[in-house]
Amino acid sequence: MAAQIPESDQTKQFKEFLGTYSQLTETCYLNSVKDFTTREVKPEEMKEALATKAGPLGQSG
Known part of the structure; x- marks a missing residue:
């Protein structure tokens, strides 16, 4: 069984x-x-922006 994450932590993460x-x-x-x-x-500038911000989105906290 997977561990349950407290609702307050889920809200904070969301x-x-x-x-x-x-x-x-x-x-x-x-x-x-x-x-x-x-x-x-x-589009080329949009790709640059995505590449710059992709790091924080890919990290798990």
Whole structure:
């Protein structure tokens, strides 16, 4: 049987995940959309942002 994680720890981990996800989303968006008057997205800059932030998301705490 797997060990149960207390609900307070689960809540804390989920909040941390949501905060990290929010930062990643914002970084990718701001790095890919430079000119808000067009619909152009710069995929190469989005890849850089993802690579930069992938480390914290891949770590288990």
